Amino acid sequence: MPADTAPKIHALPSRAAPRQPFPFSAIVGQQAMKQAMVLTAIDPAIGGVLVFGDRGTGKSTAVRALAALLPEIDAVEGCPVNSARADQCPDWAQVTSTQIIRKPTPVVDLPLGVTEDRVVGALDIERALTRGEKAFEPGLLARANRGYLYIDEVNLLEDHIVDLLLDVAQSGENVVEREGLSIRHAARFVLVGSGNPEEGELRPQLLDRFGLSVEVTSPRDVDTRVEVILRRDAYETGYDAFMPDWQAADAALQARILAARAALPALKTPATVLHDCASLCIALGSDGLRGELTLLRAARAQAAFDGDATVGRAHLKAVAVMALSHRLRRDPLDEAGSGVRVVRMLDEVLP
Amino acid sequence: MEWDRITLALNVLAIDPEGVKGLWLRARASAVRDRITTALAALPLPLVRLHPGVADDALYGGLDLSATLATGRPVQSRGLLSSPAALILTMAERVPPGLSARLAHALDTRRHCLIALDEAAEDGEGLPAALTDRLGLFVDLDGLAWSDTTDIFMNINTLSKARARLPSVTLPPDAASALTRAAAELGIRSLRAPLLAMAAARALAAHAGRDTVGDNDLQQAAELIYGHRALPLPDATAQDQPEPPPPDPGEDQAQDMEHQAQSIPEEMLVEAARAALPADLLAQLAAGRAARSAKGATGTGAERGGNRRGRPLPSRPGKLGSGARLDLVATLRAAAPWQPLRRRTAPSDAVLLVRASDIRIKRFVEASDRVLIFAVDASGSAAFARLAEAKGAVELLLAAAYARRDHVALVAFRGTGAEVILPPTRSLVQTKRRLAGLPGGGGTPLAAGMQAAMATATLARARGLTPTIALLTDGRGNIALDGSANRAQAEEDALRLARAIRATGMPAVVIDTANRPQPSLAAMARAMDAPYLALPRADARRLSGVLGAALGG
Known part of the structure; x- marks a missing residue:
């Protein structure tokens, strides 16, 4: 590059430094996606959400906004795996503090093309080289313990990473046996995935790991689209004026989630609902019993969120599609999608 | 594109x-492109060059191993994305x-901008959709x-003024909606487009020195942002077809039959083909390929040496960098015997004295993904009678490919040429859609179809996939090949391509x-060293037997 065309740096118009993510409540439409995220926030045992759909429909936005809705957790200060009690801290971490602190529920991003080392953890090269110590450098799975693991473009994830995740998700424990290390630590996390089905399918084994699955599409209705654009533009250009109202809405939603969490244990589940769950799953021919369990958990979370004392058929119907559609024995060439089959069965089995 | 609009x-x-x-x-890469990249110097951001193989530690920073070893204390390197x-x-x-997802994330969350120099030459290459x-x-x-073209003069003063004006530029109330x-x-369909258009409209207004976005700005913004996005969907409707060349005298009867077959509903034919095709064709293909492994193909896709993932191989001496991973234990083992000697010659208080010659690099071998390329005859002679059945057959193979996590690609030939309907993908939804919309009619440019299939296969192989042609x-x-309706020339071309496919060693x-089974096609299959399968109205069991024999399984 000749000297006279060397880059000249000019200041950009000043824009606020780090910002909060786009508020969850400000996402227009996409009810199913928002419902699924709220349910999994109420009861993490439901087991995560898979969001599949078109580009630019707010999938990533919703997941990044979810973090603001999640209640804080108690964890031992300085523990790399967010242990709740001092005696649960792994030995290798050499946690000295016994102080319990409150911190936000971890939401950890698992980027595509991530190396195995980064996911499971590896030998701490820095310490090995400089101090000659054999130490473990925890990976993403350690950070995600007791929290959420978010995988964008989950369908493009490389197969060997998927295998690894499946294994850990099944056992709830991360075992590292490599480079002379022998380490294990708890890794219980909720998987949240998003992707675009046009770019590739998801392996059925991984699909099954997600409690709920929702499909999102771009809104077809022009007014909705305009509303989306207006809110996003307000966020981009008028951040300070835009945020307070929506943050208040998010806070209200978080309070409702906390109330639902508290109400969950006392919730009554009549035998008829169990019966409904079972007959629906039998009629759909879903594999295994995970379908029933997820359906029931999701229905209970829905009832708690609605402020009802008893789980009813209405709650079951409200969550059936997202809890079951991805568990059906899939005809890969069925264009209508399995969601339609679930709706049809719902009408037949639970009139 | 006009140069003025590019300048704008x-x-x-x-x-x-x-x-x-x-x-x-x-x-x-050209002199014209250089004119544009030179103009990028006017951007208010430092220019950082990336290449597709850029590693994570270059993007995000990390421990600089060479410097750390040299100095004996941790040296961190700065990532390209850190500012x-x-x-x-x-x-x-x-x-x-992987890289496109990272860059997409960087664009979403940080204050970067990306200039992608896309040098795509072949169909099927191109910038990933996450970035476009x-x-x-x-x-x-x-x-x-x-x-x-002319040299682009970027007026630094005007640009600075426009940038200063930008925060105060307002959009008219109905602009977003419009x-x-x-x-x-x-x-x-993407909702990012209107947002980008709004940003562009503001910048255009600021450029023109206005505080309010005008209709003209909106128009220009729409041109700049929407122009290339508004691509029409690949149209699935049949276009005007040139008349198929005059059929051979012997073909008359067959043509009549084909016209009668036309009235049968397509779904029925799809179903018929489903029944007629052995379900395990793919499995058998794989078995056949294993038998032909002398040609370099194996049942699970060819292996290639990599240095990042896969099954580990013994490590070997090497240099750090370019994504290579250090085998620490082997490195330390190599360094260990020399410690007393090195300490004597070069007194140092470092715990460990590691030289560049000790460094051991990890090596892995991984199996590449496979891609199944369907070259489907959609000509007039095939279309009326058998296209639906062929579609059924492809669907059946697709279902098997899905179960095996293979990629699929679709090439159709009809009229005077062949077309890659779908570049290699794992998306069944898309394949199914494109397949359903595949129009039929016209002549049979068999050679062109084989050529397109071979080109797709070669491209896929260059990307590390293991192709199979069906x-x-x-x-x-x-x-x-030249598009003329010359039957003798056509057959010669097809035979030539069959030999060319055989020479590449790709399974087919x-x-x-x-x-009725065509003897000439069987001869061509032999020239291709490919198993030949007739799919007349035969029962599934017999076909399965024929297939098994053909694949040597």
């Missing part, structure tokens, strides 16, 4: 790189999905001669969809 796009980029996110520049920058991505058509959706501007230099509606009408035709090739299978 560059000005918009220079005024608000963060708002319009970047530029997708589609051009081969706002104009990222210039060279050879953007070869960006792997996010980058606001697009410039294509195709067909632009040097004489049409831009969104326009996008919807153009069939642009050719579905009724074998009556009557259009030569020929499926005959004619009413």
Whole structure:
């Protein structure tokens, strides 16, 4: 590059430094996606959400906004795996503090093309080289313990990473046996995935790991689209004026989630609902019993969120599609999608 | 594209790189492209060059191993993404999905802008959709001669003034709605497009020295942002077909039969083909390929040496960098015996004295993904009677490919040429859709179809996939490679290509969809060293037997 065309740096118009993510409540439409995220926030045992759909429909936005809705957790200060009690801290971490602190529920991003080392953890090269110590450098799975693991473009994830995740998700424990290390630590996390089905399918084994699955599409209705654009533009250009109202809405939603969490244990589940769950799953021919369990958990979370004392058929119907559609024995060439089959069965089995 | 509009796009980029996110520049390396990249110096961000193989520690920073070893204390390197920058991505058509996802994330969350230099030459190459959706501007230099262009003068003062004005530029109340509606009408589904258009409109107004966005700005913004996004969907309707060449006298009767078959509903034929095709064709193909492993193909895809993942191989001495991973234990083991000696010659208080010669690099071997390329005859002779059955057969193979996590690609040939309907993908939804919309009619350019299939396969192989070609035709090739209706020439061309496919060593299978098995097609399959399968109205069991024999399994 000749000297006279060397880059000249000019200041950009000043824009606020780090910002909060786009508020969850400000996402227009996409009810199913928002419902699924709220349910999994109420009861993490439901087991995560898979969001599949078109580009630019707010999938990533919703997941990044979810973090603001999640209640804080108690964890031992300085523990790399967010242990709740001092005696649960792994030995290798050499946690000295016994102080319990409150911190936000971890939401950890698992980027595509991530190396195995980064996911499971590896030998701490820095310490090995400089101090000659054999130490473990925890990976993403350690950070995600007791929290959420978010995988964008989950369908493009490389197969060997998927295998690894499946294994850990099944056992709830991360075992590292490599480079002379022998380490294990708890890794219980909720998987949240998003992707675009046009770019590739998801392996059925991984699909099954997600409690709920929702499909999102771009809104077809022009007014909705305009509303989306207006809110996003307000966020981009008028951040300070835009945020307070929506943050208040998010806070209200978080309070409702906390109330639902508290109400969950006392919730009554009549035998008829169990019966409904079972007959629906039998009629759909879903594999295994995970379908029933997820359906029931999701229905209970829905009832708690609605402020009802008893789980009813209405709650079951409200969550059936997202809890079951991805568990059906899939005809890969069925264009209508399995969601339609679930709706049809719902009408037949639970009139 | 006109040079004026390109200049305008560059000005918009220079005024608000963060708002319009970047530029997708589609051009081969040329003097004209250099004129554009030179103009990028006016961007208010430092220019940072990236290449498709850029490693994570270069992007995000990390421990600088060489420096750490040399100094004996941890030396951290700074990542390219750690501060706002104009990222210039060279050879953007070869960006792997992992990198494109990272860059997409960087564009979403940080104050970067990306200039993607896309040098795509072949169909099927190109910038990943995750990036094309996010980058606001697009410039294509195709067909632009040097004489049409001038040096781009970016007026630094004007740009600085425009940038200072930008925060105060307001949009008229209905602008957002108008831009969104326009996008919807153009069939642009992504909601990022209207947002980018709004940013561009603001930058244009600031450039013109106005405080309010005018109609003219909106129009220009729509041109810049929507122009390349409003691509029509690949149309599935049949177009006007040139008349198929005059059939051979012997074909008359067959043609009559084909016309009668036309009245049968397509679904029925799809079902019929489902029943007629052995379900385990793919499995058998794989078995056949294993038998042909002398040609370099194996049942699970060819192995290739890599240095990042896969099954580990013994480590070997090497140099750090270019994504290589250090085998620490082996390195330490190599260094250990020399410690006392080194301590004597070079007194140091470091715990460990490691020299470059000790460094051991990890090596892995991984199996590459496989891709199944369907070359489907959609000519008039095939279309009426057998196209639906061929589609059924492909669907059946697709279902098997899905179960095996293979990629699939679709090439159709009819009329005077062949077309890659779908580049290699794992998306069944898309394949199914394109397949359903595949129109039929016209002559049978068999040679052109084989050529396109071979090109797709070669491209896939260059990308590290292991291709297999499945050719579905009724074998009556009557259009030569040059598009002329010369039957003799057509057959010679097809035979030539069959030999060429054999020479590449790529596994293939020929499926005959004619009413009666074609001896000429069987001969061609032999020339291709590919198993030959007739798919007449035979029962599934017999076909399965034939298939088993053909594949030597």
